[in-house]
Amino acid sequence: MNIETLTLPLPHDWFAAQTSLPKNRFRMSRLKSSGSAMQGLAARVAQAAGAADVAPSDSTLDSAQKLFDSYFRVERAAGSPVDMLRAAMAQALPVCVADIESGAELTEEQLETLARGLHRLADWALIPGDMPEFTPTIRTADALFRWKQQHQLFFLIIHGMLYLLHVLEEALDREHAPVTQAILSDFADLMQASTVAFHLAADFSADSYENLIRPDMTAHDPHFSGLFYADHKELVVSLRVLKRVPDDFEEELARINDAISETYDAHARVCLRFVGDTASLASKDDSRVAAESIRGKYMNRTKVIAGLNKPRH
Template identity: 25%
Template sequence: MTPSPTSIDRVVLPTDSTIPATRSAEYDTYFRISRSDDAHAWSVSALTVVTAITADLPRSTLNNDSRLRLLDALAVVVGDAAAAAAAVAAQERVSAPTAAPTDHLSTGQDDRTPQAPNGAARQAITRWKKGHHLFHLFVISMNSRLSAVLDSLATEQWSDLADQLTELGVLYAGATESMRYASDFSPEIYRDFVRPSMEPPWLEPGFSAVFNRDHDIMLTGVKVVRTALKSAELSGVAADSARKLWKSQAENRRAHQLICQRFVPGGDSLLQEHFDSTGQTN
């Protein structure tokens, strides 16, 4: 049975991947994202998302290669979540009891999605939002590794660098497959239900993925790492891992373009349509 949009559990993401973004709160509300510095809450939420995606994957139209790439990246996220949970448990064993944390899941308006008219629309909006949850989890794991790459370069830890670049490539490929999973429904459902759910009266005009602060931080980090790697003399293994990472990034861009073209052939984004209708320039 496909859950209704209001029954989709929120995903918890760390607050330290934030930048000043004008409408990032609206983005988080629509995609049912909460922010918290509670590592345990993040790890539990991450595993919940992974479980839900894994259970639904056999019902998706993703081919075997896509599923394998997604599962490889899921394994990295599960490892990160397990490590975070273990660190919290170790800290709790040596720390004095503290006051109960505040409810990080409370947010004002709880859902900004119209009532799905049928089962296909319910499945579509569930995949749309859960797939974005998974995309964010991949991005969060990538952000940590991008910082680690710079540390390894500075200390010339070439083996660690190769491992980090390899995992970044796996996560980038997983992010691509999470986009395919999130859009695994017909263009007609996107046109008639999903796209309108991101327009007035449900949201302010001009809703856009550019309000995704985690992704913005990741893109900035990738640029910094690419520049740093160009000026470094990498060993054979690290150089090969770097090439695979950039190949995964290129595939991610191509896949996103194809998804956009499939849903809105030759059309503009909601943000561009808003700019056009108001005479603004982006």
């Protein structure tokens, strides 16, 4: 199993990033004009391959957060966040598509939802919209590879969300309604893509989880947990900007609200399939069911921070 290290900025670096609106918008009518939806995405992002200009980062992550990064082969660097995101997409997404081609129990609709969100992310990463010929690398199905490689999708999606929230703050400050609407729509697309990413990263047997993946995480750290994920922690806190969005964008906010519910539910379903009514590795309370915590405590916390837990009128 050979998973390349992904270089990304620290999560809070996005809020000092120089913003730039997309130079083009990918026409979704072209979603399947170059093979499958995901093959077309791989063809598009592959043309942006190349190392970003980075420097060593003065990391502010704690030891648990660094441990989480190291498990999924992620390093942090200083430099232009957009350049790093573009390079990371060009590196990771063609490999993710090759893994999907090895066999995945996802519907065509799910793959199109994933591709749609990632195309919107490619727009914001300023990747050209054309899709040259592309042939995915042939891979053999490997559960542990899928678990780690497809988790890199979450890093890409969440960094895209952090950037969109940063641009949203600027759009709201300037009372720029068309840009605000585009950002909210793209954010919902990315959130819906993350729902599919949950299904994809866990698309293997319960036996593989029990005998390969859980022991691998335990060997890395006996209390390994997604709670160590620094980018997700930053995202949840940053969702507070949605409270500033005027009620004129009720439709877009409703899409985001529904997508958040679907994402947490997808995460809970993965937990139930693999560990049943048990606690996570990191839990200090063995009676606490991981799936219930995800659907209850954590989803409610996120919606409270985003101002989506009650009617806005």
